[in-house]
Amino acid sequence: MKKDSLKGWFNSGSPWIWMNAGAVSVAVIMTIGLLAVIAVRGLGHFWPADVIVADYQVPGSESRLLAGEVVQLEEVPRARLAASGLPVNAEGGEFMTRELLKVGNREVYGADFTWVVGEWLSNPRTPKDLIAVERREWGNFYGFLVNVKEDGKLVAEGEGAWNELQKRIARVDELHGNIAQLEKVDIGRINHGLERLRLKTRKLELDGRLDAQAQAELDAERDGWHAEYEVLEAELTALYQTFNRDSMTVRTADGHELEVSLGKVVRAFQPNAMSVPQKLGFYFAKLWEFVSDEPREANTEGGIFPAIFGTVLMTLIMAVIVTPFGVIAAVYLREYAKQGFLTRVIRIAVNNLAGVPSIVYGVFGLGFFVYVLGGSIDRLFFPEAAPAPTFGTPGLMWASLTLAILTLPVVIVATEEGLARIPRMIREGSLALGATKSETLWKVVLPMASPAMMTGLILAVARAAGEVAPLMLVGVVKLAPALPLNGNYPYLHLDQKIMHLGFHIYDVGFQSPNVEAARPLVYATALLLVLVIALLNFSAIYIRNHLREKYKALDH
Template identity: 80%
Template sequence: MKQQTLKSWFKSGSPWVWMTASGVSIAVIMTVGLLAVIATRGLANFWPADVLEADYQVPGTPAKVMAGELVQAEEVPRARLAGAGLPVDVNGGEFMTRELFKVGNREVYGADFTWVVAEWTSNLRTPQNLMVMERREWGNFYGYLVNVKENGQVIAEGDDAWAAMQQRIGRVDALYGQISKLEKRDIGRINAGLERLRLKTRKLEMNGQLDAAGQADLDAERAQWGAEYKVLEGQLNDLHQQFDRDSVTVRTVDGQEQEMSLGKVVRAYRPNTMGTGAKLGFYFAKLWEFLSDEPREANTEGGIFPAIFGTVMMTLIMAVIVTPFGVLAAIYLREYARQGPLTRVIRIAVNNLAGVPAIVYGVFGLGFFVYVLGGSIDRLFFAEALPAPTFGTPGLMWASLTLAILAVPVVIVATEEGLARIPRALREGSLALGATKAETLWKVVLPMASPAMMTGLILAVARAAGEVAPLMLVGVVKLAPALPLDGNYPYLHLDQKIMHLGFHIYDVGFQSPNVEAARPLVYATALLLVLVIALLNLSAVFIRNHLREKYKALDH
């Protein structure tokens, strides 16, 4: 009886339902768990953790004072510590605790992070006046504020020094914004104008068209640019003098004092005195800086806005390129091409292209787009700039085209499947009512196939947004000094190199000299890239469902 019941249970299909449900559950749990790990390790980096101060004494050495943020703690065997040369009593317990502290002060200690043995620390405390200073270079400084100086003269010390320093940091930050604006926008515009003038002069010389009158006009224009540059140079020098005016004297926890220009300081705060509300405000300010600012310290500090901008710009250009080619190719194969062996071979080739490794597309893009096509464009239209390449070098255009070739099979396959699902009776009914084949295709077939077309396009965009390997060859770099879109003619610089979120993860995670400092940014950037791709896929589902509801009436 029991065997018969088990047999009927298998015949009912319930085991397979449970098996598939278990597979889906495991996939969901793994996905949510991965996102939770990435979010926890990435976003926690922006929280202002308390700074600990402690006495630390390795057996047999003098005691010293240390301070920093506790990053992680782990249990390690005593034998392992003894093997590393530490004076550990191997007859004690089996394990000891070691802790990783972010101690900063790289110019003093040589490294931002250090491992300590927890059993050798004592008298842990959180002094209220222990501060953290984020710097534009050399990472964080941990220590105490001694005094504030203006032009080398002490203007505040003791309890008044903190408020005076905060006021001057705000002033210096405003000056830094003015200097950056002057250098990047105004002086950048002049440099771009002078470069265009140089190329124009060389082109006239190469064509033998540079006469005395033309030379005089060029000299007058060059003099006008030079005069404008002199004015801006004077303004820039004045700003730099004001920028370097203020400084502070700081002291490390072990008593070493040094003077530091406030021009090198991004912000200073005392996390041990901050309440929950203040820490939340600081957290969201740091998160906004991460999304909107430029990177610094070899991409281990600051923000990733250029990488976000480069990723979005390249993906949009790729979408504009891939949409007409992919849709038109699918329309021809399904609606106009004769269905024979050649068409089947083409379909097989398209399907196989979707499985070609991405790095192969990168090699093709470098060889054909950059060297062949870009080199030809330079010889035909930018000969005056040679031997310096204009389009004969990796850049935004070639990166977008390479991704377009990578994504076009997905668009072709999705569009063709959408066209194949349109009932033949609808086409025949439209033709019977007097519509031409083109009108039938444009007003009946394509609207009904648009959900599949849009889904294919956005899935292709989602795939392209996460690619890294081909982009390393055709236009993405570690650090791009300027955005490809600015106020200088021709405004969108397709020849310019860009940053990319995927390559930023690779660079910070595997090429950074400061691994511990880079690790949280790797997680944060990875989370942002996952969210972008997830948003694109959710957009695909929303658009597909909207279009399906819109044209549902045509199915009946």
């Protein structure tokens, strides 16, 4: 009886249902766990941790003071420490504690991070007056504020120096914004205008139309640009003089004093004296800086907004290119092509293209798009720029086209499957009512197949936004803080190189000179890339669901 009931249970299909449910549950748990690990390790980097000051004495040497953030703790076999040359006593437990301290003060110690043996640290404390200074270069400084100066003259010292320092940092930060506006926007616009004027002059010269009148007009326009530049240059010089006026004297925990210009300071704070609400405010300010600012310090500090912008813009341009081509190809194969051997071969080829390694598409994009197509465009339309290439070099357009070719098979297959699911009687009904074949296609078939098109687009976006290998060849670079979309004509600069979140992860994780500082940013950037892809996908899914509801009645 038991055997029959067990057999019936298997025949009912319940075991396979439970097996599939278990597999899905494991996959979801693993995905959530992975995202949780990335989030904790990445987002925890922005929390203002306490900075400890402790005595550190290696056996057989003098004690010295250390100040820094505890970044990592690990248990290390005693024998391993002894093998590394440390004077470890053979007696004691099998393991010892090793701590990674972020000590900053690179100009004093030569490195931002140092490993210490936890058992050799003693008397740890967290002084309230210890300051952490985040700088535009040379990393963080940890120590104590001595005084604040203006043009080398003492302004404040002792207890009153901290408030004075905060006021002057706020003023310097405002000046930094004004300088950035002048250099990148106003002077950038002038440089762009002068470059266009140079190219215009060269074009007239090549065409044999550079006569005296044309030269006079060009000289007048050039003089106007130069006059505007001289005004801005004078304003910029005055700003820099004020920007570099203030400084502060700081002292490390072990007594080294140095003077730091406030023009190099992003912010100064006292982490040990901050309350929880203050730390929360600081945390969210750092998060906002991460997603809205430009990178600095070899991409290990600052923000990653140019990489976010480049990723989203390139993906959107790719979607605009791949969708019409993929839909047209699918419509031809399903609605117009004669179904036979050749059509089957084309479908097999399309399916096989989806499995080609992405780096192959990168090589194709570099060879065909950049060198052949881009070089031809330069010779035909931009001879005045020679020998400097305009489109004959990697850039945004070629990166988007390469991704479009890479994701084209996905859109074709998804769209063709959507067209195949539309009942034949709907087509016949439309034709019977007097509609032509093209009217039936555009007004009945394609709207009903639009959810399938959106599914193909979702898959294409998910793959394209995370690609790295082909983009390294066709337009993505390590650092390109200037955005390809700005106020200079033609506004969208398709020839410009861009940053990309995927390549940024690779660069920070494997090419950074400061590995320990870069590691948390790898996790934070990876989490942000997942969120950007999810946001793009959710937008497409919302549109697909809206279209599905709109045409559901026709399906039945």
